[in-house]
Amino acid sequence: MKFKNVIDDLRQQYENQPLNNQKDAEDMASEAAHKCLQHLNGFPIPMGDVLRSLGFVVWVRNFTNKSISGVMALHANEKFPMAIGVNVNDSHGHQCFTLAHELGHYIFDIQDKGKELITIHYNTSIDNENNLSELRANKFAVYLLMPQNEFCKIIEEAKRRFSNRKTRIEYAALAFDVSITAIQRRLEELKIAV
Numbered sequence: 001m002k003f004k005n006v007i008d009d010l011r012q013q014y015e016n017q018p019l020n021n022q023k024d025a026e027d028m029a030s031e032a033a034h035k036c037l038q039h040l041n042g043f044p045i046p047m048g049d050v051l052r053s054l055g056f057v058v059w060v061r062n063f064t065n066k067s068i069s070g071v072m073a074l075h076a077n078e079k080f081p082m083a084i085g086v087n088v089n090d091s092h093g094h095q096c097f098t099l100a101h102e103l104g105h106y107i108f109d110i111q112d113k114g115k116e117l118i119t120i121h122y123n124t125s126i127d128n129e130n131n132l133s134e135l136r137a138n139k140f141a142v143y144l145l146m147p148q149n150e151f152c153k154i155i156e157e158a159k160r161r162f163s164n165r166k167t168r169i170e171y172a173a174l175a176f177d178v179s180i181t182a183i184q185r186r187l188e189e190l191k192i193a194v
């Protein structure tokens with residue numbers, strides 16, 4: 001099955017699914033990420049390639065507002081009807097996280113009605129826990145980029161290879177192409193000591 005079909009199926013599946021609380025957000029994020037991972041090979045997930053395979057153009061932009069992490073634009077440009085911009089001022093790892101976050105929105109929140117639709121996303125590395133769709137997009141990014149089993153495996157590997165905590169975390173950040181902060185948050189979430 002082509003990855004694009006997987007995403008289209010997910011978009012249909014979640015189109016009218018209610019999102020009432022944090023548990024809904026986490027369950028849907030986990031389920032969708034799991035389905036995506038069945039059709040992707042290995043880590044780190046090449047988020048730029050993944051989005052391009054769906055028809056997006058991916059731009060790295062110098063947004064004057066530094067708190068903008070990403071922008072998704074549908075039908076705003078005739079030549080490029082599906083576009084995602086990430087902020088050049090963010091680290092590479094943060095940009096990858098933003099791309100995964102945007103993919104989450106594309107699956108769950110964005111209905112393509114063939115009309116211009118531009119959405120801006122701020123500070124994707126920080127949880128906006130009071131907004132359930134932002135929480136769902138963030139959780140989706142975490143589960144897609146750093147699924148639990150693979151995460152534990154890489155942390156064990158890092159522990160075997162390096163004695164220094166900082167180096168272990170840097171190793172995991174490289175393995176998943178995410179920021180140091182994202183690794184630290186995932187460690188806390190899974191209650192793993194490193």
Ligand SMILES: [Zn+2]
Nearest residue numbers: 105121134137
């Ligand atoms: Zn967002």
